[in-house]
Amino acid sequence: MRRGDAAGRAIVLLTREAAVKLGLAVGDVATDRPLIELGLGSVEIMEMMQRVDAEMSVALSPADIFRYPGIAALASRIAALAAEREPRTENGGERLVPMRAGGGREPIVALPGAGGGALSLQLLGSELGDSQPFYCVEPAGGAASVEETAAANIRLLGDAGLQGPCRLLGYSNGGWWPMKWRANCWPWAAGVVGDSARHPAS
Known part of the structure; x- marks a missing residue:
């Protein structure tokens, strides 16, 4: 065709x-x-x-x-x-979704939990307005730990030219995941928003 x-x-x-x-x-x-x-x-x-x-x-x-x-x-x-007519392969460029790349404010990088993704955040991205850069990192398997996931995602953002500081927007059914992710990103990430009401027993 x-x-x-x-x-x-x-x-x-x-x-x-x-x-x-x-x-x-x-x-x-x-x-x-x-x-x-x-x-x-x-x-x-x-x-x-x-x-x-x-x-x-x-x-x-x-x-x-x-x-x-x-x-x-x-x-x-x-x-x-x-x-x-070639199969699409998963790569970093496809995992980072520029929901709004323009704007002069500190970028927000969304890190959806299991079952989430860029499409579920499109209304939020629209409501943030044209001046707010907004990116979403699509989930990917293969990492053995939160630390490895954080390191891989930081490389992904760096390769895209996002050097920080950025605001992280994360959520997780377990609650502790966004906070631990931020701990592994500091000082690259300026802040984090997430459900931290529940933490694993220490």
Whole structure:
């Protein structure tokens, strides 16, 4: 399939899926607006990604949703992936999602807990405003300890040009995880927000 044909097919697919989820006519779906501005939630966007992956034989990442926020832009990305016809591999660039890269304030770096991710934080990112740089580190397996995870994520942020100080936004069902993560990042991280109500027995 030619790239132009793939982009056209992707626009039709995405627009149709968005229309169904929003209860709109296909012609009423704006293809140049970010998906969140259309009224789509994180679960609905994830379902759309899965549908596109299955029908177009691609593998979209959460980073793609933020780098190509509108249907038309995302369709171009899908067409590029379809033309490559190569499996997407997990790498640091895909794990760091620039939800809002611009702005002059101290960056916030979100570190979701198990089951979380960039899509679940998109409304927060929108509410923070254009002046607040906001990044999300997608969870990754393979690390044996919190210390190793912290070291890997600090390298990831450094490779992206984020040298700190940054604000860490983390949460964990166990409560102690964000605090321990911060302890391993100090003084790189200026602060942390997280559920610290429960700590493991010492």
